[in-house]
Amino acid sequence: MKIITVSREFASGGRELGKRLSDLLGFDYYDREIITAIAENKGLQEKYVEDVLENHGWRAFPLTYHSSMVGVSAVSSISAGLLIEQKKVIEQIAALGKDFVIVGRSADVVLQKYKPFNIFVCADMDSKIKRCLERASEDEQLTAREAEKKIKMIDKNRSRTREIISGSKWGERGTYHLTVNTTGWNIKDLSRATADFANAWFEKSK
Numbered sequence: 001m002k003i004i005t006v007s008r009e010f011a012s013g014g015r016e017l018g019k020r021l022s023d024l025l026g027f028d029y030y031d032r033e034i035i036t037a038i039a040e041n042k043g044l045q046e047k048y049v050e051d052v053l054e055n056h057g058w059r060a061f062p063l064t065y066h067s068s069m070v071g072v073s074a075v076s077s078i079s080a081g082l083l084i085e086q087k088k089v090i091e092q093i094a095a096l097g098k099d100f101v102i103v104g105r106s107a108d109v110v111l112q113k114y115k116p117f118n119i120f121v122c123a124d125m126d127s128k129i130k131r132c133l134e135r136a137s138e139d140e141q142l143t144a145r146e147a148e149k150k151i152k153m154i155d156k157n158r159s160r161t162r163e164i165i166s167g168s169k170w171g172e173r174g175t176y177h178l179t180v181n182t183t184g185w186n187i188k189d190l191s192r193a194t195a196d197f198a199n200a201w202f203e204k205s206k
Helices: 014-025 032-042 046-053 077-095 125-135 144-166 187-204
Strands: 003-008 028-030 100-103 117-122 178-181
Touching: 003 014, 014 028, 014 100, 014 117, 014 187, 028 032, 028 077, 032 046, 032 077, 046 077, 077 100, 117 187, 125 144, 178 187
Parallel strands: 003 100, 003 117, 028 100, 117 178
Antiparallel strands: none
């Protein structure tokens, strides 16, 4: 089984890169499907699950508790329960034994025993702001300053969640096998090069 995990800065194009990789390699693809599965398992609305896990309910959580989430009063039982359910869903996907690409959700940590190929996708702030504004919904109407604030907030929350789960630093280069800077690149072109690199890595790792 071959697994590719894609961690990414918000608005860096990591989600698009992950989807294109799955298409090029013929792998299954998981992103929002995990939110859907958690919502169905828990009988909750997808929007609520997304708000807790992606916009994050961890802001008051002390980082010293990264070794154990269970029983920590600083986190609400609902938030902790959803994060544990997310881990369970990811492990169930891996148990299917099929090749897949998974975006976000600290999957590189959750799936560590499967020895996945771990990618981190980044970009400079101007590029991220441009992408964020281009992809904002019609009712969002962000200014460039608001977009930058949103990007920084989401990335800060992702970093904090990572520390809670594993104690490791989000985006630290030694954690990943490949860091892809999308600044100035067409994602379609980058995905081909990344797929070639991934294939070479899997071949070498046999």
